[in-house]
Amino acid sequence: GQNIDQPTEMTATEGAIVQINCTYQTSGFNGLFWYQQHAGEAPTFLSYNVLDGLEEKGRFSSFLSRSKGYSYLLLKELQMKDSASYLCSPVNYGGSQGNLIFGKGTKLSVKP
Amino acid sequence: DGGITQSPKYLFRKEGQNVTLSCEQNLNHDAMYWYRQDPGQGLRLIYYSQIVNDFQKGDIAEGYSVSREKKESFPLTVTSAQKNPTAFYLCASSIEPTGGELFFGEGSRLTVL
Numbered sequence: 001g002q003n004i005d006q007p008t009e010m011t012a013t014e015g016a017i018v019q020i021n022c023t024y025q026t027s028g029f030n031g032l033f034w035y036q037q038h039a040g041e042a043p044t045f046l047s048y049n050v051l052d053g054l055e056e057k058g059r060f061s062s063f064l065s066r067s068k069g070y071s072y073l074l075l076k077e078l079q080m081k082d083s084a085s086y087l088c089s090p091v092n093y094g095g096s097q098g099n100l101i102f103g104k105g106t107k108l109s110v111k112p
Numbered sequence: 113d114g115g116i117t118q119s120p121k122y123l124f125r126k127e128g129q130n131v132t133l134s135c136e137q138n139l140n141h142d143a144m145y146w147y148r149q150d151p152g153q154g155l156r157l158i159y160y161s162q163i164v165n166d167f168q169k170g171d172i173a174e175g176y177s178v179s180r181e182k183k184e185s186f187p188l189t190v191t192s193a194q195k196n197p198t199a200f201y202l203c204a205s206s207i208e209p210t211g212g213e214l215f216f217g218e219g220s221r222l223t224v225l
Contacts (some may be wrong), residue, residue: 008152033213041200042216043155087154091211100145100211104154 001048005105006088007107012078020073020106022088034062036074037105040044046073068112083110118203118217120221123200125197125224133188133220135203143209144186147202148172149219155202161186162209190222198224 003025012018024032033051035043041052049064049071061074073086085105092101116137125131137144143162147155157170161180175194180186186205190197200221204214 004154030211036213038198040219042219043214044216045213048213100214101154102147102154102155104152 001090004088004090004101006086006103006106008104009107009109011111012075014078014080014110014112016078017074017076018078018108020075020086020108022071022073022103024069024071024088024090024103026069026090026092026101028092029066029069030069032062032064032090032091033100034071035087035089036084037087038084046086078110081111082111085106116205116215116217118201118220120149121220123220123222124198127223127224128192130189130191131222133190133201133203133222135186135188135206135217137184137186137205137215137217139205139207139215140183140214141205141207143206144180144211145204145206145214146170146176146186146188149200149202158188158201169181189191197222 005023033048034046036046037043047062049062054063059076064071084105087105088103119134145160146158149155156172158176159167159178161167167178167180177189195199201218202219203217204215206212
């Protein structure tokens with residue numbers, strides 16, 4: 001089956017670091033995407049990991065461990081504009097969803 | 113500029129009426145998708161199309177229909193058979209038909225009165 005687990009909500013302070021975890025169980029895994037979605041808007045691409053390890057892109061980094069079915073998104077130097085939902089999306093070949101499945105998202109609130 | 117255009121952005125419909133949401137892309141992508149998003153929920157796939165004149169049902173296709181007569185267009189019809197159609201609908205496309213980065217439209221918010 002397919003199962004993705006992310007925390008529902010998180011709160012952090014401006015300037016701090018926050019880590020959003022995602023665990024998944026899929027068959028035919030072939031990489032994992034993270035998207036950012038501001039309220040009422042469309043998701044936008046943040047990162048893609050296909051190999052184990054850490055991918056860094058400015059203030060955002062994403063980590064993947066395929067053997068553990070685990071990924072995290074790390075946000076540094078938090079800004080108020082980072083308040084959004086973060087969606088974990090493994091690529092699942094052979095699944096029923098066009099090979100892309102989504103977690104329910106983690107709503108991050110950044111406080112002053 | 114290339115992108116995906118959805119229309120209308122907001123739509124109100126009476127119960128029992130069909131409504132069609134438009135999705136057009138000029139990115140030359142083969143694959144297109146329709147997702148539904150409810151408050152506090154992730155994206156759930158309604159239909160997807162990996163190539164012109166072909167499409168597959170997603171997990172929640174009941175009460176919806178699509179067509180893919182042109183590469184750039186993938187309209188979604190919400191029929192009266194859809195029991196709870198009020199939602200935020202997102203259209204997306206990707207270069208890779210087998211799963212790749214999704215480019216999303218701005219969404220259409222449908223409210224059934």
